[in-house]
Amino acid sequence: MNYRNEIKSLAMTVDGGLTVYVALHNAIFRDSATVKSMFKNLLGRGIPSSKLLEDSERLLRLWDSIQQKI
Numbered sequence: 001m002n003y004r005n006e007i008k009s010l011a012m013t014v015d016g017g018l019t020v021y022v023a024l025h026n027a028i029f030r031d032s033a034t035v036k037s038m039f040k041n042l043l044g045r046g047i048p049s050s051k052l053l054e055d056s057e058r059l060l061r062l063w064d065s066i067q068q069k070i
Contacts, residue, residue, distance in 0.1 A: 010069055017062050024055050 010066075013066055013069065017059075017066055020059055020062060024052075024059055027055075028052060
């Protein structure tokens with residue numbers, strides 16, 4: 001059997017998952033690691049933790065689906 005197409009499809013899916021992970025990580029870092037973000041959080045204008053949790057849980061579902069495909 002030739003699994004090349006399946007492996008290529010899975011690699012593209014993993015790449016998409018990694019892209020989402022990096023974007024989420026960058027958003028968390030950008031909104032929590034600067035003096036500007038500290039002032040935004042003190043004023044209540046930062047990203048709510050519930051939003052970050054929701055994004056993280058969505059990412060977990062994505063990785064679970066990738067694991068099932070493997």
